[in-house]
Amino acid sequence: MNAVNNGQSGLRGPSQNVIATLGTSPNVPNLTATYQLSGGTDGAAGVSDNTLLGADGLVRSGMYALRKSGAQVGNLIDCTSQNTWSAQLAFGLQEGIYFHGANPAGTSITDSATNLANSGVDGYGFMCLVGDWTFFNDTVNGVQRMVSPATYTSALQAATSPEQSILNAPINGIIATQSSLQNLTYSDAEIAQCSTSRLDVVTLGAPAGSIFACRTGQNASSNSATNGDNYTRMTNYIAFTIASAFGYVPGKVQTINLRRNVKGAMDAFFANLQTNNMIGNVNAPTQPGWSVEIDAKNNPFSQVALGYMQALVKVTYLSIVRYFLVNIEGGQTVTVTPVQNP
Known part of the structure; x- marks a missing residue:
């Protein structure tokens, strides 16, 4: 049981598939038989957007576990509740973390804009994406899975130099979006609506070619001087560097x-x-x-x-x-x- 749960002397880590508990049988364990596992869970039961957000205090959970971690880009995976966006923005501005979030799957540009406006979020520490979710090939299970586009945009943002933008940059790993599966393309007017609504969107097809890419490269700030994703990253990068170098x-x-x-x-x-x-x-x-x-x-x-x-x-x-x-x-x-x- 100790080997399964804790690993073996650094040679092999804990099991990523099972948790062992001590049984009550008096029989000697059978170390040669092969057993078929069934009835397992992935541990996600009961996990809500509020769970991902977590709580601050002496014992921090969820997002707040990132306090003073040095993280510069954040994403609460598949969190879609607009009620959490203001907390993400406030925490991101405090800690220098650029959070990416998205509307629920299938949310239109107009409804995404309404959700952002109703959330009261207006600041450079948060990027809000349209609810046009993305698909990838799960080669382990042999299925196609749908995930929030913020999963991809935040990863690309973290891998991009702070003075750069993820605007028009190819996003690898995506095989489709909800709109591309329906052979729907965004018009120039719709992309302009995203921009004026302080939103970003991942599309198949961009000025750089037939790629999946972000189309506005902007955060949720209404200030045109600070609404570029490069502004967020560069400002936080300089602040982090000065804080660490001159401590x-x-x-x-x-x-x-x-x-x-x-x-x-x-x-x-x-x-x-x-x-x-x-x-x-x-x-x-x-x-x-x-x-x-x-x-x-x-x-x-x-x-x-x-x-x-x-x-x-x-x-x-x-x-x-x-x-x-x-x-x-x-x-x-x-x-x-x-x-x-x-």
């Missing part, structure tokens, strides 16, 4: 050298980001895309006396191309003047 500062004596050292390290970090095309102004590529200020201007004596040292950091993110417009002038009377690339 040694509290407890130090605030001196000119400390300020200079911290500023120098931050400048080096952001310079590296710009070198790797993660931040910057595309129209002024030779100019720094960041600034760091730690001096008397933003650290007055009254604040220093209370134990505060403040860094004012400004960063220009590289934008994501959402719309590529091409104006064509053609005809037999058109005169062409070659234009040099910048």
Whole structure:
């Protein structure tokens, strides 16, 4: 029983299929016979959306078990209750976790938009997808299974560099969506409705080709300056990096050298980001895309006396191309003047 439940000295882990309990039979265990197992369960009985959400406190469960875990992308698998979205957003903003969620299977764009509006969710820490669910091949059981599209989008988001967007990026593993199974394609107007409704949707067919991909790459924020998924990821990435790199500062004596050292390290970090095309102004590529200020201007004596040292950091993110417009002038009377690339 111990071997089944706990594994054997690191050579083999606990069983992934059964849980053993000690019986009451006086007979010696038969170690040679083969037994057919039946009547097992997958442990999902009684698991609801509220179970996935969990509770905060001294003993944390569900989503709240991720507190201070360092996770940057989250998904409560197949959670569809709009009543949980505001809690996901609030927790995501607190912890720097970008949560992905979806409407129930079969929910239209219009109804998905209504659900999002009624939920009161408006922030960059949550992505809301239309209820057009996805299918994959379960090769173990030999069946096709339907799962929330958030399962795929969150995985792709986690595997994507923070300055990038999952907009128009191929999502591997999907064999169909509910709409593609019915040979239904989304019109430009429907994709535009998703965008204006702060939704995203996974479709078969995208500007990049005949692939499964997200079509808006945006979070649930109504602020156009912060509603890109790259904004969420980059903001959280910078915050996590600074928090971990400069955790040694509290407890130090605030001196000119400390300020200079911290500023120098931050400048080096952001310079590296710009070198790797993660931040910057595309129209002024030779100019720094960041600034760091730690001096008397933003650290007055009254604040220093209370134990505060403040860094004012400004960063220009590289934008994501959402719309590529091409104006064509053609005809037999058109005169062409070659234009040099910048």
